[in-house]
Amino acid sequence: MTELEAGRAQALVPVRSGAVLQRYRDVLIALIAFAVLASLPLFTGSKALLDFVIRCSAYGLFATSLNLLVGYTGLTSFGHGMFFGLGAYSFGLIMQKLGLPIPAAFVATLAITAVFAAIIGAICVRLKEIYFAFVTLAFQMLIHSTILSWASFTGGDQGLRGGIPRPVFLGIDLSNHVHLYVTSCALLIVGLLAMRQIAQSPFGYTLRMIRDNAARASFLGIDVWRAKLTVFVLAALFASMGGMVMALFVSGAYPEFAYWTISGEGIFINMLGGVSTFLGPMVGTVLLLLLNDTVTRFTEYHGIVLGVVILFFALGLRKGLLDFVAEWYAHRRETGEER
Amino acid sequence: MLEIRNLAKSFGGVKATNDVSLDFPDGSLTAVIGPNGAGKSTFFNLITGALKPDSGQVLLDGIDLAGRSPPEIVRHGIGRAFQVASIFKSLTVQETMLAAVSADQRTSAVLHKRFPLPETRDRAEHVMELLGLASKRHRTAAILSHGDQKLLDIALALVLEPKVLLLDEPTAGMGPEERWRMIDKVRELWETQKITVVFIEHDMDIVFKIAPKIVVLCYGRILATGTPDEIRNDSAVIDAYLGTEYAGAAA
Amino acid sequence: MDIDALAGCLSSSACLVTQTTSGLIIGMLLFLVAVGLTLIFGVLKVVNFSHGAFYMFGAYFAMTAYQLTGSFALAMLAGAAGTAILGLIFERVFMSRVYGADVLMQVLVCYAFVLIFDDVVRMIWGPEFKAMGMPAAFQVMPLFIAGGVVPPYYLLLIGVALLAAIVLGIGLSRSRIGKVIRAAAHNPGMVSALGINTGMIYGGVFALGGMLAGLAGALAAPVRSLTPGMGFSVLIESFIVTVIGGMGSILGALIGALLLGLIRSFGSLGFPLFTEGLMYLFMVFVLVSKPTGLFGKEAA
Numbered sequence: 001m002t003e004l005e006a007g008r009a010q011a012l013v014p015v016r017s018g019a020v021l022q023r024y025r026d027v028l029i030a031l032i033a034f035a036v037l038a039s040l041p042l043f044t045g046s047k048a049l050l051d052f053v054i055r056c057s058a059y060g061l062f063a064t065s066l067n068l069l070v071g072y073t074g075l076t077s078f079g080h081g082m083f084f085g086l087g088a089y090s091f092g093l094i095m096q097k098l099g100l101p102i103p104a105a106f107v108a109t110l111a112i113t114a115v116f117a118a119i120i121g122a123i124c125v126r127l128k129e130i131y132f133a134f135v136t137l138a139f140q141m142l143i144h145s146t147i148l149s150w151a152s153f154t155g156g157d158q159g160l161r162g163g164i165p166r167p168v169f170l171g172i173d174l175s176n177h178v179h180l181y182v183t184s185c186a187l188l189i190v191g192l193l194a195m196r197q198i199a200q201s202p203f204g205y206t207l208r209m210i211r212d213n214a215a216r217a218s219f220l221g222i223d224v225w226r227a228k229l230t231v232f233v234l235a236a237l238f239a240s241m242g243g244m245v246m247a248l249f250v251s252g253a254y255p256e257f258a259y260w261t262i263s264g265e266g267i268f269i270n271m272l273g274g275v276s277t278f279l280g281p282m283v284g285t286v287l288l289l290l291l292n293d294t295v296t297r298f299t300e301y302h303g304i305v306l307g308v309v310i311l312f313f314a315l316g317l318r319k320g321l322l323d324f325v326a327e328w329y330a331h332r333r334e335t336g337e338e339r
Numbered sequence: 340m341l342e343i344r345n346l347a348k349s350f351g352g353v354k355a356t357n358d359v360s361l362d363f364p365d366g367s368l369t370a371v372i373g374p375n376g377a378g379k380s381t382f383f384n385l386i387t388g389a390l391k392p393d394s395g396q397v398l399l400d401g402i403d404l405a406g407r408s409p410p411e412i413v414r415h416g417i418g419r420a421f422q423v424a425s426i427f428k429s430l431t432v433q434e435t436m437l438a439a440v441s442a443d444q445r446t447s448a449v450l451h452k453r454f455p456l457p458e459t460r461d462r463a464e465h466v467m468e469l470l471g472l473a474s475k476r477h478r479t480a481a482i483l484s485h486g487d488q489k490l491l492d493i494a495l496a497l498v499l500e501p502k503v504l505l506l507d508e509p510t511a512g513m514g515p516e517e518r519w520r521m522i523d524k525v526r527e528l529w530e531t532q533k534i535t536v537v538f539i540e541h542d543m544d545i546v547f548k549i550a551p552k553i554v555v556l557c558y559g560r561i562l563a564t565g566t567p568d569e570i571r572n573d574s575a576v577i578d579a580y581l582g583t584e585y586a587g588a589a590a
Numbered sequence: 591m592d593i594d595a596l597a598g599c600l601s602s603s604a605c606l607v608t609q610t611t612s613g614l615i616i617g618m619l620l621f622l623v624a625v626g627l628t629l630i631f632g633v634l635k636v637v638n639f640s641h642g643a644f645y646m647f648g649a650y651f652a653m654t655a656y657q658l659t660g661s662f663a664l665a666m667l668a669g670a671a672g673t674a675i676l677g678l679i680f681e682r683v684f685m686s687r688v689y690g691a692d693v694l695m696q697v698l699v700c701y702a703f704v705l706i707f708d709d710v711v712r713m714i715w716g717p718e719f720k721a722m723g724m725p726a727a728f729q730v731m732p733l734f735i736a737g738g739v740v741p742p743y744y745l746l747l748i749g750v751a752l753l754a755a756i757v758l759g760i761g762l763s764r765s766r767i768g769k770v771i772r773a774a775a776h777n778p779g780m781v782s783a784l785g786i787n788t789g790m791i792y793g794g795v796f797a798l799g800g801m802l803a804g805l806a807g808a809l810a811a812p813v814r815s816l817t818p819g820m821g822f823s824v825l826i827e828s829f830i831v832t833v834i835g836g837m838g839s840i841l842g843a844l845i846g847a848l849l850l851g852l853i854r855s856f857g858s859l860g861f862p863l864f865t866e867g868l869m870y871l872f873m874v875f876v877l878v879s880k881p882t883g884l885f886g887k888e889a890a
Contacts, residue, residue, distance in 0.1 A: 070694070142870035148863070218409045219410075220413060221442050271698050301713060303708055310699070315687055
């Protein structure tokens with residue numbers, strides 16, 4: 001839902017109940033979405049389809065978390081993919097070396113990500129636009145080259161091989177494909193719901209203020225640096241979650257997960273789906289993965305096809321798909337009201 | 340009471356603010372005038388923390404705020420509006436107000452509740468009514484008229500319930516009629532809200548009509564302070580700034 | 591890590607000479623690419639994410655021209671001229687549409703061309719590694735300077751790059767067109783007010799930037815292997831150079847490139863696996879101490 005629509009919804013109901021209602025509505029949508037996704041294996045035996053949804057979960061969490069930075073705060077990170085890679089590697093390494101229960105490894109990975117993100121963020125968020133973009137990119141490359149060079153620990157360019165152990169917890173066996181599928185969907189939905197909450201919280205509006213006019217925000221008593229750092233760490237946590245889903249899916253971790261192309265794809269996904277709506281990046285994720293899968297099936301030159309599609313969006317539509325739909329819808333509503 | 344003591348700031352040798360000392364008693368309304376480059380905006384920037392003074396004190400009720408960060412100074416009760424309306428272009432008027440109140444109530448980092456928080460509502464509502472923005476609450480700031488954007492900027496400062504309100508050219512970029520409407524609004528706010536207001540203004544008719552006290556800045560120094568009559572008849576001001584035209588008009 | 595090797599090298603003049611020369615050629619090549627990047631950013635305020643592709647095309651053009659004509663000079667010319675034309679077309683047809691747009695949009699257009707150009711190269715020249723080979727004129731005994739081995743081609747490479755740097759520096763500060771370019775970097779509105787076609791300037795700067803990157807690629811072709819995607823690591827490194835030196839500063843690009851070249855060549859002795867990491871660490875270090883780069887102007 002766009003901010004424009006949110007404003008309209010509030011016009012109809014008092015502010016307070018409007019906000020609460022909106023929350024119930026989001027939870028309801030999430031529950032329905034989860035129910036639909038989780039029941040999918042009952043209707044189809046297609047492993048390819050379920051795999052597709054798992055990959056969408058991993059990339060969707062990552063891309064939506066990037067939108068918290070790019071779309072909501074105006075922080076264009078070119079290195080957000082480092083947290084995707086960090087999540088995948090930390091989780092894989094903890095499981096391989098320490099053999100913790102999966103939930104413990106999950107939490108430990110989030111903690112590690114938070115520490116890294118806090119340090120890197122503390123350095124980066126005070127830099128201006130293009131510098132912020134490139135320093136985040138540099139940190140991404142730093143992590144990538146660390147992974148490559150520290151071969152004894154990370155497996156170097158071969159990646160973390162030998163599979164990630166997936167012990168049963170709470171009756172959930174992640175080596176079972178359906179279990180893995182449902183868990184991925186659950187992580188996606190919980191993650192999206194949490195990010196939606198962040199976006200619609202008072203903090204979410206603080207982020208919008210910073211995006212629009214950081215100087216003014218500080219004259220309202222907002223500590224801009226702290227708010228930026230907070231969202232940088234929060235976004236890193238969800239990106240890391242995406243990385244963990246990916247690590248579980250491929251039962252390993254590879255240097256490509258930490259390479260700059262992941263960040264590039266994340267930004268592309270955001271543009272593809274649109275950054276002005278919460279679900280834009282999710283739509284973008286599905287589109288990109290579909291595109292990738294289809295194109296690689298038909299031609300070995302999928303770079304050209306992908307490039308042309310990007311050009312179409314960037315030069316033709318000049319905005320993401322959901323942005324386009326939202327604007328069209330808003331326009332229609334406005335002209336409808338005037339009539 | 341806002342007391343400025345020996346405030347100074349130079350940029351590469353140019354003294355933009357040169358040993359300025361001023362008192363703004365509680366509930367006073369003061370106009371700051373001066374030719375372009377007199378250091379009026381710099382003066383505001385020093386008080387509000389946008390710039391750090393080289394030396395001097397900014398005392399608000401006895402607490403020295405000089406050199407502190409903008410958020411800190413705002414929290415001590417000095418609010419400001421800008422020459423070019425400084426607003427949040429993608430937020431609606433109502434969202435802007437609610438978010439500003441959140442910032443003031445230190446709930447702007449709250450994650451687990453939905454925006455807006457119920458306790459922010461009354462204050463936001465009050466200020467929107469006060470400035471006549473209530474009917475435009477659902478408009479996005481970017482599509483507001485120039486005058487309404489300036490009002491929204493002032494509303495942003497006012498909603499924080501400051502002790503001192505600094506307005507940097509509230510009538511900048513407005514037509515003659517709109518100027519008077521805006522300045523009447525400022526005066527009304529000053530009268531009803533019982534706050535200290537300091538404003539920068541270029542239009543001498545406005546200044547002489549509504550400001551009980553006037554400060555004249557020139558090359559970073561205070562040239563004169565006093566009532567409109569005193570300023571009109573101050574020979575230094577007439578020589579340096581007003582010229583014979585105003586002196587004649589005053590006579 | 592191999593600190594002993596690094597210490598050993600630093601105490602031997604032969605090794606010092608060899609490593610410094612190799613650092614210089616890395617640095618000079620990087621400079622040629624980075625200076626185009628920084629010029630384009632300075633004048634057009636666009637970060638040309640596809641700049642590495644021009645380096646790649648320069649190398650491939652040079653290789654093909656050399657194979658067809660057997661002339662090294664023609665190969666260099668083909669690399670430089672081909673990419674200049676490419677840059678002009680790229681700017682006029684595509685980039686000119688996204689000026690003033692969101693940075694994200696500009697990056698995306700460039701990203702699209704990174705993908706497209708890499709595939710085009712793969713289509714025309716094939717996906718495998720190619721080598722241009724050292725031209726016969728340079729297949730002579732290497733020079734020995736203070737015991738260090740220096741292939742003559744390295745000297746040519748450094749010389750050509752240095753010449754380009756000097757011509758560029760003088761051209762920008764002395765010539766009329768250079769002054770216009772610098773004025774455009776400062777204030778685009780003013781240039782069009784003077785009646786000068788900004789489109790021409792923008793296209794010209796892009797062509798110049800492309801040409802310099804192409805020249806770097808052509809110069810590198812005899813000593814590097816050619817592969818689709820070879821531009822990317824060069825691109826990232828030139829970004830580091832421009833960020834270290836300060837966006838928009840030519841002197842900064844030169845200093846940054848040389849520093850990075852030396853870090854690479856000496857770092858590869860001391861930290862063979864972490865050479866790239868060193869560069870990133872260096873960049874982070876510079877930016878933390880001076881956020882606008884060594885020679886960058888304070889952002890307004």
